[in-house]
Amino acid sequence: MTPPPKQQAHTRPLSEALGANAMLGNLLERLRESEARLRCVRQVLPPAMRAHVRGGVLDEEGWNLLVPNSAVAAKLRQCLPLIEQVLLEDGWRRVALRVKVQAPER
Numbered sequence: 001m002t003p004p005p006k007q008q009a010h011t012r013p014l015s016e017a018l019g020a021n022a023m024l025g026n027l028l029e030r031l032r033e034s035e036a037r038l039r040c041v042r043q044v045l046p047p048a049m050r051a052h053v054r055g056g057v058l059d060e061e062g063w064n065l066l067v068p069n070s071a072v073a074a075k076l077r078q079c080l081p082l083i084e085q086v087l088l089e090d091g092w093r094r095v096a097l098r099v100k101v102q103a104p105e106r
Contacts, residue, residue, distance in 0.1 A: 030057075030058045030059065034055040034056065034057070034058040034063065035055055037055060037058070037063060037087060037092060038053070038054070038055035038065075040087060040090050040092070041065075041083050041086060041087065043086075044079070044082050044083065044086050045076075045079060045083075046075070046079075049072060049075060049076065049079075052068055052072045053065055053066070053067055053072070053076060054066040054067075054102075056100060058095070061095075061096060062095045062096030062097060062098050063095050063096070063097055063098065064098045065097060065098065065099050065100070066100050066101075066102050067099060067100070067101055068101070068102060068104070069101060070101055073099045073100075073101050076099050077099055080097050080099075083097060084097060
């Protein structure tokens with residue numbers, strides 16, 4: 001007797017699964033906004049820094065900009081007034097900007 005055919009699990013794209021749940025959909029929207037803000041900001045960063053700055057958590061309290069070390073963090077903090085100005089001019093709502101040094105990945 002042959003075993004019954006295996007049923008394939010129904011899989012959906014991650015964006016569809018996140019969008020189907022209100023809380024996860026909100027998370028996806030904040031992720032997209034963080035990425036869009038970073039695209040806006042990258043243009044005013046010094047060229048040597050652009051590859052080292054990543055967008056992080058965006059929530060009601062602010063937006064995290066992630067950097068690999070304290071030297072990049074110090075330079076980025078000097079750029080925060082310009083970054084805030086560019087975001088406002090581009091129509092983004094004002095949020096606190098936070099610079100976070102990421103722990104090295106292992």
